[in-house]
Amino acid sequence: MEASLRAQRTAALLIFAFLSLLAVSSSAAQEIQILNAERRIDLSSQIAIVFLTLKVENTGKAAASEVLLSFPPTEADHLAEVKAQAASGKKRKKTHVPLDVKPTDVPDAPKGAKCFRIALLNPLSPGETSTIEVLYMLTHSMEPFPAEISQSEPQLVYYRDSAYILSPYRIKQQTTFIKTPSTNVLSFSRVEPTNRAGMELKYGPYEDRPAYSFSPVLVHFENNNPFAVVEELVREVEISHWGNLQITEHYTLAHGGAKLKGVFSRVDYQSRPGASGVSSFKNLLARLPPRVHSVYYRDEIGNISSSRLRTDSRKSELEIEPRYPLFGGWKSTFVIGYGLPLEDFLFESTDGKRYLNFTFGCPLSGTVVDKLTVKVVLPEGSKDPSAVVPFPVEQHMETKYSYLDVVGRPVLVLEKKNVVPEHNTLFQVYYSFNPVFMLAEPLMLVSTVFFLFAACVAYLHIDVSIRKR
């Protein structure tokens, strides 16, 4: 009896020890600690650009192959882009290697926190440290307060963040610097030690904070930089193998800052430009590729003549001025179209497929696009279209009927939300095309004209008289 009891006890002890070992090993798999974290937030424009430098140390027993980043739920919705790179070397000879960042699900994160996984190039062995630099951008994160202003008032906005960097790891030492566009900061929350010097606010240094520590802060400051938001942009790229790329862009532009209260006085606006409508904007610059031709800028009323095109060998700049300056809450819709030579953008790869190498993203500089749709219209007879885009987009296919079309042209539609100027990179669309299909268009014209001639011949040969001639 005693022997069986002892056996049961040892068995229970063994099972407990085994389970505890399992638990310890699974939690020690990714034991990382951040020795030093420095965060620089730049609030000069309507996009909050945050640069994070993390000095990461592996305190566990196993090698760590990834580092997790987490964002509070309010920030996660407005996150436009997250990029990471590994920095190595001393001050002058720093080398940067880009790292892969992917969204991920962490089961024990606080409710709503969105996590990203940075894949390290070489796994971090226990005891080793590494420096990782992360750049991320937030759109619509500055809330205008007061929400409505009159024409002569400056625009004041709220920026909400946390004094402690939200991280799944413990941070030994951290500092946050916030840079405002002007020295006019009305108020800012204090989480000691906090300092303000001119256009820079310093939160920290804070020592030894546990994982997922968060302390909300609010900064109320003046930001008169143009809050140009393109609510919807549809870019259509039509490829014609006869030598031209035709781009048509439909914009819905809005001013995303504090709404205008009261009447708009044109007299005040024009006579005192420094004191009236300081947060409004009246022109935008579109950067187009070189060798652009047939540029037009029109809206539903007709052509808008207040635009200027400057071209040189490396780029073209189109400066557009909408029919009226844009104040808070005002909108403007227009169409910009232009043509480009085919050989700059369409190439043939070694496996016989053709591909279009073009920029994704809005050519208007300094704007945030809420919803961007890029439609690539491929010539009739193209097969197997596929897109290679450096960031995640939604794809689907459509058909468009254009000039001299029988079956229609395949259209590859790419959609993305929350686009910032950082997304103005190249993407490729691959498709296979048999050059014989190019003859379809002239042969269609030839056969139509021949049908007319044949009708002529038939008419002259047919004898419709009742009596024999």
Added chain:
Amino acid sequence: MASKPVTAPVPITWYPTLAVFMLSIGLLITASFFIYEATSSRKTRSLPKELTTGALASFFLGFGSLFLLLASGVYV
């Protein structure tokens, strides 16, 4: 991976010239077709000659109108 740019089968600068020449040749052949129809009688008419003239005229007129569309900016 060396990729070569895809260019148009005919140099773009030739489009207006080609359009003018092909359309004028096409119209000349159309003229000769209708003159043949008008001057010949039912007995002397030969169907193969009519059809070849018609085919040749439609070839030149078809390609000429394609180049005319391309030269005026309608990249079909």
